[in-house]
Amino acid sequence: MSDLPFILFSLVAACAAIMVVTRAVPVHALLYLVVLLLSLAGIFQALGAPFAAMLEIIIYAGAVMVLFVFVVMMLNLGRTDRDRERHWMAPGIWIGPAILSCLLLAALCITLRALPPAAGPDTLVSIGPQAVGIMLYGPYVLSVELASFLLLAGLVSAFHIGRNIRGTVTGEA
Amino acid sequence: MDALLLPLIVFCPLLAAGILFVSAGRMPARASCMIGAGSVGLSALLAGRLAASFLAAPLPAGTLHMALWSWMRVEGFSTRIAFALDPLSLVMMLVVTGVGFLILLYACGYMHDDPDIARFFGCMTLFVAAMLVLVFSSDLLSLYIGWEGVGICSYLLIGFWHTDTANVVAARKAFIVTRIGDAAMLCGLLLLATQASTLDIAALLHIVATGPAQLLPATAAFLLLGGAAAKSAQVPLQTWLPDAMAGPTPVSALIHAATMVTAGVYLIARLHPLFMAVPVAMKAVALVGLITLLLAAGSALVQTDIKRILAYSTMSQIGYMFLALGSGAWQAAIFHLVTHAFFKALLFMAAGAVILRVHHRQDIYQMGGLAPAMPVVFSAFLAGAAALAGLPLLTAGFYSKEMILQGAWHANPLLWAGALLGAFATAIYIFRCVFIVFLGTRHTEPTGRTGATMAIPLACLAILALAGGWMEMPDTIAPVHLLSHLLSPLFGTATAEGPSWLLWAGSLVPLAGVGVAWLLWRPRTQARTAPEDAIARLARTGWGFDTLYDTLLVRPFITLGRLNQSDLCDRLSDATAATTRAGSRMLSRMQSGQVRRYAGWIAAGTVVALCLGIRP
Amino acid sequence: MSTPSPTEALLLASILFATGLLGVLARRNLLLMLMSIEIMLNAAALAFIAAGARWHAAQGQVMFLMILSLAAAEAAVGLAIILRLHAAGRPTLDADTGNRLKG
Numbered sequence: 001m002s003d004l005p006f007i008l009f010s011l012v013a014a015c016a017a018i019m020v021v022t023r024a025v026p027v028h029a030l031l032y033l034v035v036l037l038l039s040l041a042g043i044f045q046a047l048g049a050p051f052a053a054m055l056e057i058i059i060y061a062g063a064v065m066v067l068f069v070f071v072v073m074m075l076n077l078g079r080t081d082r083d084r085e086r087h088w089m090a091p092g093i094w095i096g097p098a099i100l101s102c103l104l105l106a107a108l109c110i111t112l113r114a115l116p117p118a119a120g121p122d123t124l125v126s127i128g129p130q131a132v133g134i135m136l137y138g139p140y141v142l143s144v145e146l147a148s149f150l151l152l153a154g155l156v157s158a159f160h161i162g163r164n165i166r167g168t169v170t171g172e173a
Numbered sequence: 174m175d176a177l178l179l180p181l182i183v184f185c186p187l188l189a190a191g192i193l194f195v196s197a198g199r200m201p202a203r204a205s206c207m208i209g210a211g212s213v214g215l216s217a218l219l220a221g222r223l224a225a226s227f228l229a230a231p232l233p234a235g236t237l238h239m240a241l242w243s244w245m246r247v248e249g250f251s252t253r254i255a256f257a258l259d260p261l262s263l264v265m266m267l268v269v270t271g272v273g274f275l276i277l278l279y280a281c282g283y284m285h286d287d288p289d290i291a292r293f294f295g296c297m298t299l300f301v302a303a304m305l306v307l308v309f310s311s312d313l314l315s316l317y318i319g320w321e322g323v324g325i326c327s328y329l330l331i332g333f334w335h336t337d338t339a340n341v342v343a344a345r346k347a348f349i350v351t352r353i354g355d356a357a358m359l360c361g362l363l364l365l366a367t368q369a370s371t372l373d374i375a376a377l378l379h380i381v382a383t384g385p386a387q388l389l390p391a392t393a394a395f396l397l398l399g400g401a402a403a404k405s406a407q408v409p410l411q412t413w414l415p416d417a418m419a420g421p422t423p424v425s426a427l428i429h430a431a432t433m434v435t436a437g438v439y440l441i442a443r444l445h446p447l448f449m450a451v452p453v454a455m456k457a458v459a460l461v462g463l464i465t466l467l468l469a470a471g472s473a474l475v476q477t478d479i480k481r482i483l484a485y486s487t488m489s490q491i492g493y494m495f496l497a498l499g500s501g502a503w504q505a506a507i508f509h510l511v512t513h514a515f516f517k518a519l520l521f522m523a524a525g526a527v528i529l530r531v532h533h534r535q536d537i538y539q540m541g542g543l544a545p546a547m548p549v550v551f552s553a554f555l556a557g558a559a560a561l562a563g564l565p566l567l568t569a570g571f572y573s574k575e576m577i578l579q580g581a582w583h584a585n586p587l588l589w590a591g592a593l594l595g596a597f598a599t600a601i602y603i604f605r606c607v608f609i610v611f612l613g614t615r616h617t618e619p620t621g622r623t624g625a626t627m628a629i630p631l632a633c634l635a636i637l638a639l640a641g642g643w644m645e646m647p648d649t650i651a652p653v654h655l656l657s658h659l660l661s662p663l664f665g666t667a668t669a670e671g672p673s674w675l676l677w678a679g680s681l682v683p684l685a686g687v688g689v690a691w692l693l694w695r696p697r698t699q700a701r702t703a704p705e706d707a708i709a710r711l712a713r714t715g716w717g718f719d720t721l722y723d724t725l726l727v728r729p730f731i732t733l734g735r736l737n738q739s740d741l742c743d744r745l746s747d748a749t750a751a752t753t754r755a756g757s758r759m760l761s762r763m764q765s766g767q768v769r770r771y772a773g774w775i776a777a778g779t780v781v782a783l784c785l786g787i788r789p
Numbered sequence: 790m791s792t793p794s795p796t797e798a799l800l801l802a803s804i805l806f807a808t809g810l811l812g813v814l815a816r817r818n819l820l821l822m823l824m825s826i827e828i829m830l831n832a833a834a835l836a837f838i839a840a841g842a843r844w845h846a847a848q849g850q851v852m853f854l855m856i857l858s859l860a861a862a863e864a865a866v867g868l869a870i871i872l873r874l875h876a877a878g879r880p881t882l883d884a885d886t887g888n889r890l891k892g
Contacts (some may be wrong), residue, residue, distance in 0.1 A: 006793035010801045017805050017828050021812030026820050033824050036805075040831055043801070046793045047842040052834075052853045059857055064827070064864050071868045072820070075875055075882075084881060088817045097814030100776050101807040107783040108803035112796060114787060124793070125845050135847040136854065143851065147858040154862025161869040768822075768884050772813050 193295035209294030257311030282626035354403020361396030401437030422525030459499020466492030502580025565680035569642030600686025
């Protein structure tokens with residue numbers, strides 16, 4: 001039987017996710033997303049992954065969400081945007097995606113049911129940062145390199161895409 | 174050394190054809206003439222050299238082989254491009270190169286002011302090369318190359334003056350009708366190839382001779398007979414030959430009298446064991462020959478165009494050869510082939526000379542009284558006519574026709590009677606032509622003169638048409654059997670001769686025919702117009718075969734084509750195209766460019782893949 | 790002591806993934822679509838963590854780190870594109886208007 005914090009965090013996460021996708025104002029959705037990420041961090045902690053939980057809070061809920069907040073600020077959204085967003089979210093639009101999502105969920109649930117029961121003792125062992133670090137810089141050092149490549153590529157392309165904006169601004173100035 | 178001459182004889186005219194076609198008329202007319210006639214003359218010289226050595230020292234096997242290269246070798250079948258010289262092809266080679274050279278020499282005079290003379294000589298030399306391939310081939314498949322080669326040259330030359338639609342139509346007709354026969358022949362060849370797994374003539378005939386009698390030789394023999402009948406203008410595929418006279422006169426002389434139309438005779442003679450194995454096919458050959466002989470002679474009686482008279486006469490004479498083949502008188506058929514090549518080429522060339530002198534008129538009723546104006550041409554034509562009619566003792570046609578009559582008598586007296594009737598008609602129609610054209614009152618004033626390039630071949634052929642028969646005589650007159658002796662390794666000894674009254678009948682009937690012609694068309698009482706009753710009109714149009722084929726085949730086909738204008742069979746492939754196009758349109762609609770749609774497709778694909786994965 | 794079962798964590802991951810998919814498919818605003826993609830990525834990360842917990846292995850967290858860097862890069866590029874579109878005269882961020890590349 002699951003412990004109480006896990007169930008609570010799970011409920012919060014599910015509700016927050018639903019709220020994120022149904023909000024008309026981006027900032028509201030963003031706040032719910034932060035809630036979702038924090039509750040996920042709690043779940044990670046409950047699942048015995050404290051390092052992941054900390055990273056989730058620091059990098060995801062911290063850095064990435066700040067990026068989103070900056071962008072939302074720069075977009076300078078107003079009442080008209082909110083109205084248009086409401087207009088886009090007419091009830092009819094939801095039917096097709098909802099059916100598809102439910103189908104996917106059903107398929108995933110059936111897959112989960114087919115999983116074999118846990119072979120080992122039904123106890124959770126906390127896996128600390130040390131074990132993760134040894135694994136990371138041991139057999140998985142190549143994936144660290146790949147991640148660094150990916151981040152570098154993201155940096156370069158973001159710079160390239162964003163460069164023209166600055167170019168026009170300086171051009172006008 | 175001798176074996177090398179064989180491909181060289183073919184190569185000379187082929188090279189000339191290549192040069193002439195490539196020159197595309199940029200050479201002066203005289204150069205074209207010299208290349209064309211010279212190459213064939215060179216072949217004739219080489220052929221003479223080869224014949225001399227062949228006759229002087231007969232090979233033990235009786236055949237000279239020259240395998241050029243292996244064409245194809247697959248499992249269970251192989252064929253080679255190979256030449257062979259045996260007595261039969263020797264005779265044919267001499268006829269093709271010798272008569273061919275004389276005709277090309279004549280053509281130099283006849284065509285000298287034609288702007289397309291290079292094309293003319295190119296086609297003619299190509300024809301000679303193809304005909305030699307046909308004659309030399311020791312393999313039926315390479316023989317078929319020559320067979321089709323002469324067919325295409327015939328088509329090109331009938332339609333030589335292609336600006337006139339009628340000529341093109343005639344060429345097309347000749348091509349299509351002979352193609353029907355060629356298709357039959359190809360079927361026969363393939364049948365033989367599948368059954369005997371070889372098309373080498375010697376091996377094939379060996380299999381036919383030793384193998385058990387079955388349906389195969391009969392079917393193959395009839396299919397080959399179809400091919401031979403179409404090429405040699407025999408009933409029922411004879412309708413193309415009279416129209417083929419649309420071509421220039423040397424073409425008619427070379428292709429449609431002397432050589433190509435006798436290819437059918439050559440084919441049957443070459444494959445005679447196959448036909449001998451099937452008595453029904455022999456009877457059919459004889460019957461086809463007899464019917465053609467009589468029908469064509471009847472048509473020739475009432476024609477007004479001098480070249481058409483000669484065309485029908487050619488059909489009739491080839492009918493004689495088929496009759497001889499069907500009677501098993503192989504030597505007689507080949508003998509008549511040779512003499513016919515002499516006198517028919519002579520007649521065509523003389524007729525061509527006449528036509529040139531009377532401003533390209535061909536209607537005999539517009540000529541008349543030309544003998545004093547052109548004595549050389551007249552004597553040449555007279556010699557040819559006498560040989561064609563078979564006037565006794567003096568002419569070549571007499572001896573060959575006599576031999577055929579003897580053979581027919583041995584096969585069936587009824588065939589002999591038909592052939593004799595044909596001989597009577599032959600004498601009448603050709604001397605009708607002689608009397609109307611050369612005697613009586615003059616209707617068209619002849620101009621110009623016949624040059625030496627035309628007169629010399631005429632003289633040569635006139636001598637051959639008269640003296641060419643002395644190589645083979647009945648025993649009653651003189652025991653000379655040069656040709657039979659030459660051909661005996663192939664055909665065996667000739668059959669014994671019949672009673673001597675046969676010879677008398679054979680000599681008197683042509684004389685009677687000439688007498689009848691004199692009574693009907695002698696200068697005083699000459700009728701100045703052609704007979705116009707129903708039978709004459711029917712005979713003039715070739716006994717309505719054209720109309721029959723038109724109603725039976727051509728018109729239904731055209732109607733069918735008109736009905737099927739929208740091409741029903743094409744609908745099937747159209748449907749395939751339409752389905753593909755509709756499918757592509759449907760799929761391209763998926764490419765809407767909308768990110769969310771794409772995401773939807775990805776999600777749907779994921780769901781489907783998951784469902785497939787969890788299905789037990 | 791009762792412990793959270795990895796199977797239930799996987800169930801939660803499925804729900805989050807389906808919700809994120811719903812957002813991607815239903816929302817027209819590019820910003821909201823990006824957020825939905827973040828939800829889906831987190832669902833995947835949760836699945837990895839749960840699997841790692843299930844087998845007592847550290848690899849789950851290693852994969853979580855991979856997803857983390859992936860999400861960071863994706864957010865950076867995606868947000869840059871959004872800013873670019875906004876500056877280029879498309880302030881509505883409508884995903885459906887960017888269909889000039891259709892077949």
